[in-house]
Amino acid sequence: MGRCCVPNCRGNYDNGPKVRLFSFPRDAKRRAEWQRAVRRSDVDVRLLKDPKVCERHFKSEHLRTTSTYTDCDGRTIEAPMKLTRLTPDAFPAIFPDCPSYISNSRTSREEPELKRKRTENELLQKAIHESQAAFEKEEKQYKVCNLGELISRVNERPNKKFWCTTACETCLIVAHIEPALQAPEMLVSVVVTEDLSVSVYFKCAPLVSDDVCIPDEVRDVRVLDNLLDSVERYCEKKARQQEDKVGGVLRLVLSLLDDICDDELHDDERADALIFLKEQCKLLTKKSNGVRFCPSQAVCRHCGRTHKKDSQCEETPFCVACQAAGHIYLDPNCPTRAFRATSPPLPKKNAAAKSNQGEQPEPLDKNTGTPPKTWSQVKPKKTDGPPLPKKLSPTAAEDTVQANPATQPRVEKHNELQRTPSTLDRKSSVTTDQALDTIMQLLEKLNSRMEAIERAMAQQEQVIMQHKEVNEQEIAQIKATADECKRNYRRARNRSRE
Structure with missing residues (x-):
């Protein structure tokens, strides 16, 4: 062991101190x-x-x-x-x-570079302490410890239009109710229980999606706000996808109906029914907000003017649909309603027949929807069945029924069809209600099929999420191993420096 060479210093000498x-x-x-x-x-x-x-x-x-x-x-x-x-x-x-x-x-004297680094380090440490203090203050402001505190914090915030909040002793329910024709439907709901655990349900089934990150529990009000925002975006995305699906199905139905209508059909009643079904499907493709007349509840249905709804109107009846006086809006005697209730016309054949004669076809009457008298030049196609009698007088009808009692239903039905305003000169056996029932049955089948597809997709998404969780666990283990290797390397490097 060496000794200090400084004069009068006894460092590391036999009778001196032990020093470095x-x-x-x-x-x-x-x-x-x-x-x-x-x-x-x-x-x-x-x-x-x-x-x-x-x-x-x-x-x-x-x-x-x-x-x-x-x-x-x-x-x-x-x-x-x-x-x-x-x-x-x-x-x-x-x-x-x-x-x-x-x-x-x-x-x-301290070097300028070292002084600059020391100053930057001091400022950085100060900024870190301030940021940490602000973070702790914010965490304390938004942190919740139990269900009652969470409910009070939610009630203090302004209500969102998309959500309806319901609080009880055991849970907090935040749901979105979709309006429907018959009974409202709960589309999506977020349930927070007493232990602050969270569950999200979409159409009465647990929601499993990569677009929505569902936390295990809610200990912060901001976590609940972020969850509600992500679920709202998911519902909007689902609504757009549903509209695209319905639009695609309706376009397919319309294309099939076009193919059927272009063929030469000998059954006029079947042709009328298919054309009516096609028109109804076209109406389904229209936007729901594209109404023809004003649906405002402030407009009186009796006189068409603006006044209180609960007041008894004594004004002259006025229809806002046909802009005519004498009847109220949506009255059975309204020409516009009678025109919409009847089967649609087939002007193509008549127009083609008249164009062959070298004349331009005349349009339909806008008020009644009936063809002009000049269209009578076109003879209707003969059917295979026996022809129906023309409109009979009461006396002639009774004579016909007495002569042949089996013709009574045909005569009554024929006279009823003649009394109804129609756009065609031939009989239409398909009414509006029957066509609408057919459309509703078709849509119910399509809806059930789409629900089955959605359930299958939900199951596939659940399987994918399970595989994803397994992969995330493996990645976390790999990261932990890598961090441990880094720490060991740093320890070894520090030992080598020492």
Whole structure:
């Protein structure tokens, strides 16, 4: 073990203190500075083989007892060192056993680069502490501990148009109710129980989707707000997909009906029914808000003017549909309703027949929807069955029924059809109600099929989520192993430096 070469210093001598020794630096400039600082008169320090100076002759800022490390977040980690080391600019400056004038009292100036880094580190540490304090304050403001506190926080916030909130002793329910023709339907619901666990249901089934991140529990009001926003976006996306599906199905039905109507059909009644069904499907493709007349409840149905709904109107009846006086809106005697209730016309054949005669076809009457008299030149196609009698007078009808009682249903039905305003001169056996029932049955089948497809898709999504959870667990294990390797590498690097 070496000894200190400074005059009058007993460091590491038999009767002296045990101290840490440092060799002279190898750099010629710094080595000469150390030799001038020692000032030994009896021995030339330059001739010594390995001179050493103990730690008692260095200032505290020149001694390194700890090691620091700054991570990517700006946090400085400090750890004690096993052996004391010197800074690169250290030199002997304290000589306690020598005269005071020998000691060098000059102070070392901090380098600009080190000063800049130190200032940046201090500012960064200050910003981190302020951010952490603001985060803790915000967490305390939005944090909830039980269901009652969550309900009170939700009630303090403004209500959203999309959601309806219901609170009880055991749970908090936030649901969206979809309006329907008969009974309202609960489309989606978010349920928070007493232990603050969360469940999301879409059409009475648990919601499983990658678009919605469902937390295990709600300990923060902002978590519930983010969940409601994501569920609302999911419902809007589902609504758009549903509209696209219905539109695609209706377009397919329309294309099939076009193919059927283009063929040469000998059964006029079947042709009328198919054309009517086609027109109804076209109406289904229209937007629900594209109404023809004003649906405002403030407009009186009796007189068509604006006044209170509960007041008894004594004005002259006026229809806002046909803009005529004498009857109220949606009255059975309204020409527009009679025109819409009848089967649609087939003007193509008549127009083609008249164009062959070298004349332009005349349009239908806008008020009654009946064809002009000139269209009678076109003869209707003969059917295979027996022809129906023309409109009979009461006396002639009774004579016909008495002569042949089996013709009574045909005569009554024929006279009833003749009394109804129609756009065709031939009989239509398909009424509006029957066609609408057919459409509703078709749509119910399509709806049941789409629900089955959605259930299958939900099952597939659940399987995908399970596989995804397994993959996430494996990734988490790999990350943990990688972090452990990094920590071991840093420990080994610190040991090698020491």
